[in-house]
Each structure stands twice: as structure tokens, then as C-alpha cells.
Amino acid sequence: MRETTWNGEQPQNGRASRGYLEAKGFWAWAYTLDHKRIGVMYLYTTLFFFLAGGVFALLIRIKLMFPGQHLFTNQTYNVLFTMHGALMIFLFVIPAIPSGLGNFFIPLHIGARDVAFPRINLMSYWVFVAGIVVILFSLVRPMDTGWTFYTPYSARTAADVTTLSFGIFLIGMSSILTGLNFLVTIHKLRAPGMTWHRMPLFIWSMYATSIIQVLATPVVGITFLLLAMERVLGVGFFDPAKGGDPILFQHFFWFYSHPVVYVMILPAMGIISEIVPAFSRKPIFGYKAIAYSSLAIAVFGFFVWGHHMFVTGMSGTAAILFSLLTYSVAIPTAIKVFNWIATMYRGSITFESPMLYALTFIFLFVIGGLTGMYLGALGADIHVHDTYFIVAHFHYTMVGGTVMGLLAGLHYWFPKMTGRMLSEKMGRPAWLLIFIGFNVTFFTQFILGFEGMPRRYAEYPAQYQALNILSTVGSWILATGILIMFANFVRGLFRGALAPPNPWKALSLEWETGSPPPTENFEEIPTVADWPYGYAGRQT
Amino acid sequence: MDPATAREAATLGIWTFLATEVLLFGGLFTSYIIYRIKYPRIFYEGHLKLDHVLGAINTVVLIGSSLTVALGIAAIRKGKVGLLRLYLSLTLLLAGTFLGVKYVEYTEKFSHGLYPDTDIFFSLYFMLTGLHGLHVLAGMVVLGAVLFLAGRGRYSESYHTPVEISGLYWHFVDLVWIYLFPLLYLLG
Amino acid sequence: MKEHDSGIRTYIVVWGALVVLTVVTVAVSYVHLGMLNVVVALLVASVKASLVALFFMHLRYENRLVWGFALTPLFFLVLIVVGTLSDTLFR
Numbered sequence: 001m002r003e004t005t006w007n008g009e010q011p012q013n014g015r016a017s018r019g020y021l022e023a024k025g026f027w028a029w030a031y032t033l034d035h036k037r038i039g040v041m042y043l044y045t046t047l048f049f050f051l052a053g054g055v056f057a058l059l060i061r062i063k064l065m066f067p068g069q070h071l072f073t074n075q076t077y078n079v080l081f082t083m084h085g086a087l088m089i090f091l092f093v094i095p096a097i098p099s100g101l102g103n104f105f106i107p108l109h110i111g112a113r114d115v116a117f118p119r120i121n122l123m124s125y126w127v128f129v130a131g132i133v134v135i136l137f138s139l140v141r142p143m144d145t146g147w148t149f150y151t152p153y154s155a156r157t158a159a160d161v162t163t164l165s166f167g168i169f170l171i172g173m174s175s176i177l178t179g180l181n182f183l184v185t186i187h188k189l190r191a192p193g194m195t196w197h198r199m200p201l202f203i204w205s206m207y208a209t210s211i212i213q214v215l216a217t218p219v220v221g222i223t224f225l226l227l228a229m230e231r232v233l234g235v236g237f238f239d240p241a242k243g244g245d246p247i248l249f250q251h252f253f254w255f256y257s258h259p260v261v262y263v264m265i266l267p268a269m270g271i272i273s274e275i276v277p278a279f280s281r282k283p284i285f286g287y288k289a290i291a292y293s294s295l296a297i298a299v300f301g302f303f304v305w306g307h308h309m310f311v312t313g314m315s316g317t318a319a320i321l322f323s324l325l326t327y328s329v330a331i332p333t334a335i336k337v338f339n340w341i342a343t344m345y346r347g348s349i350t351f352e353s354p355m356l357y358a359l360t361f362i363f364l365f366v367i368g369g370l371t372g373m374y375l376g377a378l379g380a381d382i383h384v385h386d387t388y389f390i391v392a393h394f395h396y397t398m399v400g401g402t403v404m405g406l407l408a409g410l411h412y413w414f415p416k417m418t419g420r421m422l423s424e425k426m427g428r429p430a431w432l433l434i435f436i437g438f439n440v441t442f443f444t445q446f447i448l449g450f451e452g453m454p455r456r457y458a459e460y461p462a463q464y465q466a467l468n469i470l471s472t473v474g475s476w477i478l479a480t481g482i483l484i485m486f487a488n489f490v491r492g493l494f495r496g497a498l499a500p501p502n503p504w505k506a507l508s509l510e511w512e513t514g515s516p517p518p519t520e521n522f523e524e525i526p527t528v529a530d531w532p533y534g535y536a537g538r539q540t
Numbered sequence: 541m542d543p544a545t546a547r548e549a550a551t552l553g554i555w556t557f558l559a560t561e562v563l564l565f566g567g568l569f570t571s572y573i574i575y576r577i578k579y580p581r582i583f584y585e586g587h588l589k590l591d592h593v594l595g596a597i598n599t600v601v602l603i604g605s606s607l608t609v610a611l612g613i614a615a616i617r618k619g620k621v622g623l624l625r626l627y628l629s630l631t632l633l634l635a636g637t638f639l640g641v642k643y644v645e646y647t648e649k650f651s652h653g654l655y656p657d658t659d660i661f662f663s664l665y666f667m668l669t670g671l672h673g674l675h676v677l678a679g680m681v682v683l684g685a686v687l688f689l690a691g692r693g694r695y696s697e698s699y700h701t702p703v704e705i706s707g708l709y710w711h712f713v714d715l716v717w718i719y720l721f722p723l724l725y726l727l728g
Numbered sequence: 729m730k731e732h733d734s735g736i737r738t739y740i741v742v743w744g745a746l747v748v749l750t751v752v753t754v755a756v757s758y759v760h761l762g763m764l765n766v767v768v769a770l771l772v773a774s775v776k777a778s779l780v781a782l783f784f785m786h787l788r789y790e791n792r793l794v795w796g797f798a799l800t801p802l803f804f805l806v807l808i809v810v811g812t813l814s815d816t817l818f819r
Contacts, residue, residue, distance in 0.1 A: 555794055555797040556797055558798070558801075559797060559798075559800060560801075562805055563801055563804060566801075566804075566805045569805070570808050573813070574813065574816050577813075577816070596750060599750050600747055600750060603747060606746075606784050607740070607742075609784075611739060614739065711780055711781075712785075714780060715777050715780050715781065718773050718776045718780065719777065721753075721773075722757075722770070726754065726769055727757070727765060727766055728765070
């Protein structure tokens, strides 16, 4: 293992500098223009909904252990999976990495004092909170549409889809403002000497993410607006009785919601591109290939939305077209995986928690990505559509991908954000439980889906029970791991050893300032002369 | 951030925002194209019920307001605050006229029993013009704020980025109407 | 953005052109040309939109980066229309 020097060491005169965390009190946070504080507020908010969404998931799994027994009514079950999906997607997976870690680290990575528009940044956070409040308010009548809100059901259900649409609109606005801010920040505020090809790959991936946020989110905004108008004014775009087309809703919905899966995964890929070279002590392999593949994913991601709609009665022409185009996304993704592995090849790899999660990301995301290829194939998709195969696939990409990337990033940057170290003694067992628990929970669902178990039903034939029990037990293992991990976070916040500026001996700019960084990020804006991946390589 | 960078950043920022606006209206334009192809008859009959004289007047009004905004920006670039305020007031007057005409049109439609749920054409008509009207309203709020701040002496020859930015937004609102007018009022 | 002496005369001329084009497009709508009506109306609208963007919005004086930001959304607008049409036209 690499030599470490932080154990219990006090950086300066017995009292650690609290950096940007110095000012205390509610208003010092609520009114802050500091991108770091805004990032931290986003992290707390989104992680809260991660836990809330997780509770709904556990309830779903418990119900599925016992087919034929009425733990909940079927309607309650519908509400549970809707809540799980909607909260996880809109309030956790989409915003967590871009708005949380992105806000904190983009200016630090590019050597800037803040984002381009700090006030808009703060506004974005409070619009996000306003959206959450509206959404929670709409849940007085529990939502039962599934997270996709397909018409015509969503236009007719007694649940308060109208208010919820407004809430989603606000969340989208917040996402747009964040993306806009990042695009301009990356264009205009890079430190002297930081050319495009000297930027950390996390910045490349966040740039690509922001493009999607800015171009896709308005479409979901208008879609939900039209859905609300359909309920309030009787506008008939999605209502067949008025000559409308319910499938048009799905086109609009997926024009946003497919690209947005890359809003989820691209930032995670950026984090992996930072961690893998730092913990392999080798320069990243194929820097430009990784950088441009981020942009390629962002653009290709817009061409494939129709693959969510193969069984809707969409035209054969469109189905074949979208099926073919879907394969194009696999290419830049595979390029990234290849380059990460090539980076590790003959590296001096160490296995601290960030690297463990990064490796987990690569392993699980490859499974998630390859099963995605089955689903992109027209014939295979029609066979497994709306089965647990789909559920397993997108959990392998969203949990195995995005969440593992987020956890990798949280473990990697925790010392920088808080000024304290996490415990490896707690971190590694937590990781092991999460890894095992996740695979037990979701790999079984690939099998269940292939055997034909449909998703979104509270009941199923007895033949599927054994694997469902296994999956539920897996969810408990996963939950235990996550609880230990959060305990480690809490312990680290209060009792963790003080962190030096650069515990991982990594080379990007955020490690050149204090842990935690001062409010102005850098005492002097650094001048950049090289890329951030000049690790020594294999030492002989 | 030095002033030059700040201004470039603001320019990029507003163009990015306008990009999101293009796609916000994009959903409605897509619906328009699809239903127009599907129901040419409904669109033909629908457009006959719109008053294209009022539509044309509103087009000229909005184009005029674009001109006054552009002239206002030209004025403040030379440091003429008084002229800026005059042009902004004119712009607000024209914007108000636009909304007034819109109000007359809407009342007229309602009195003939034409509502957003009448048929696909009127769904589109009310959604497109309604969303556009909201943008006009938002533009008036923004330009009103700029006018107020100009009165407070906030802008000068050397600093007037907010005037330029809100001007760009206003031109965009005009630009959307330039397409809405023929699509809704003229094409049968 | 370069400070430039954007001649007031240019603005007036552009405004005049926009008004004339509005009259033209209304006039053409009285003549029945079939599909050609659509083409002419959209063409006139696009010329007007370009005039607004180039002169009133100063796109003419902007650098390539701003042009990129201004034109990119149009590509994605075409994409959502074409993608959706690939379904509805052939269903």
C-alpha cells in the first residue's frame, strides 16, 4: 500500500483551519454564494431522498417476498413503486453528482474562485427546494402512475398529477440553471494555462452533462406543462378521444428521459476517470479518447429515445431506425471502459475505498451496458419488455453506475470537502456488503425477467418466489452496507482524523489548496502548465 | 472576474438560456407539425376563425418593440441614459399593446365558444400564443426592472450588460412570434 | 462582444424590411398556391428571423463560440421533429 502520512496528524498548531466551513448559522448557508456550500446543500438534500427512496424500495421488496398475502393493497403497491422511482430519479440520481459534487469541484478543478453566475447558482438550489415542496404537496393524494407518468392514465388518475407537473417543471428549471452555469464557467473561467486538453476528465464529462441538461430538460418541461394543461383545460394533444396521440407524450418524455440517463452516468464516468489513474499511479490512458467520448455520448444519446417505445405501436420504420442508432452509444462507452482498464494495466494499484467503488462501477456498469445492448435489439426487447430484466438492467446502470460513481466520488473527495478522513476499517466492510447485496438483489432479477416475471405487479405466480426471496434478502444486505457507509460518513464528519491537503497524492488542482478549501478556493489563482495525470507510472 | 470576461460570460449565458427556450417551444412546434399533417382539414377551418388583421397588427407592434429595444441599447452604448429610458418606455407601451390586442382576440374566441379544448387546432393556438404571451409578460417585467434601474443611474457607457442581455431576450420573444403568426393565422 | 457603432440607420432599415416582409407574407396568403403557400410563409418568416438575429441581436458581430451556442439548439429542434415524424408518418 502507498505510504500515507495523514494518520492523526494535525496540520497546523493543533487547530485545523475550517476553510469555507468557518461561517456558521442558518443564513450563512441559506444565503451563501459559495459554490462549495451550495454543493454541500445539494448533497445533503439529494442524499436524504436517496435514503427515502431506499425505504420505499425495501418495502417493495418485502411485499414481493410474499405473493398472495396482502401486506399492502395493490393500490398501495402502485404508490410505493411510483414514489421509489420518482424520488430516486428526479430528486436523487439526476441532481446528486452534477449539482452536488459538480458544484463543489468544477471551480476547484479548473482553478476558478467560483462559478460564472453565483447568484443563479443559489437560485437554482432554492428553485430545486421549491420544486421538492410542490412535489411533496402534490403527494397528499398519493401518486400511482409510475415514474414515467404515461398518458392517458396520468391525465385521468385521481392523483394530483397537475401539481406534481408544476413541481417537476421547477426541478427541471433548477437543472437547466445549473447546466447553464457550468457551461459558461467551463468556457470562461479556466485558470491561465488550462487549455481544453489540460482539463481534468471530470470537467469534460460535466461539460457534456451540461449540454444535455440545457437541451433536453426544456422538452420535459413543456411535456409536463401540456400534461397539466390536459388535466386543467382539456387540451387534447395526448388524448385519443380528442384526436390526440398518447404516444406523442412518450416521444417527448423519452426525448428528455433517455438523454438524461447520460446526465446520470456521464458525471460518474468523470469521477472514475479521476480515481482510476490516481490509485493506479499511472497517467490516464487515452485522455483524448475519453474526453471526446463524453461529448459523443451526450450527442448520440439524443438519437436513441425511441428504443423505450418498441412495443407501443410505434411505426416499424421508427423502431428499426432507433434500434440501429441505439448501438452507436455503445461505442464511446466501450472506449471509456477500455481506457480505464488500459490505465490500470501494470499500474501500482492500491485498494482504498474510492478505488473499490470505482472498480465496482466498471464491473457493474459493463453488465448494465451489455444487457442494454440486448434491449436495444428490437426482437430481444419485445421479448423482455416490461419484465424484471429491464428493472435489473437499469439498476445495474443507475445503481451500479451512477450510485457507485457517486460513492466513489464521496469517498475520494470527503477529505477535501470536510477536512477529515473516513475510516477505511468501516469503509471496506461497507463496500463489501454493498457489492454483495447489490448483486444478490439485482442479478436474480435478470433471471426472473428472462423467465417472464413482469414488472410493476404486486402479485406473481408461485414459480418465481424462490428468486424473489433471494432478491429481498439481497436488498437487506445492500441496506446494511449503506447504513454502515453512512455511519462512516457521520463518524468521519465529527471524529475523523484531520485530512492533509492531498491525502491521495493526486495531481488535479483541488488537491493544491487546503482541506477544506478556503472560501476563495485558492490564495492565488494557479497557473497550469500540464495535464493533471502526470503520475510516475510503474516504479521498478 | 474582470469586466470583459463577465460580459462575455453573460452573453454566453443568455444564448444558452435562449437555446433552452427554443426547445421549450420545440415541443409545441413538433406537435404542430404532426397534427397539421394528420388533420389538414381542422387546421384549415381553424385558421379561418382567427383574425389575421389583428395578428398582422400585433406582428408589426412586436417588430416595432424590437426596434425600440435595439435603439435603446445603441443609446446606452453612447452613455445616453435618458434616451435609453425613453426607448424602454416605448417598448413597454408596445408590449402592453400586444397583450391588449391578445386580450381582445381571446375574448372574441371565448365569445364564439372557442376554447383550448375545442379541437386540436385551438389547443395548439391557445398553448402556443399562451406560452408566448407569458414570455411577453416576463419580458415586460425584466425590461421594467431595467428601466427602473436605469432611472437609478445604474447603467453607463462602460457598464450596461443587463440592458444588452434583456434586450436579447426581448428579441427572442419577437422571433418566436415571427413564426407563430404565419403558422397559426395565415396557413390554411 | 465588440463595441461597435451599430448605426441607427441600420436598425431603421432592418425594421422597414421586417414590416415590408410582414405585408408580403399576409398578401401572399390571399393567393392560393397550395403547398407553395407553406414554403413561402416559412421562407419569409425565416428571413425575418435571420434579420432579427443578425442585426437586432448582434449575431453578425459575435465570435464563433456565440454562433455555436445560437445554432446548436436548432439542430436538436430538427432532431425531435424528424425523430417523432419517423414514427407518426409511417405508422
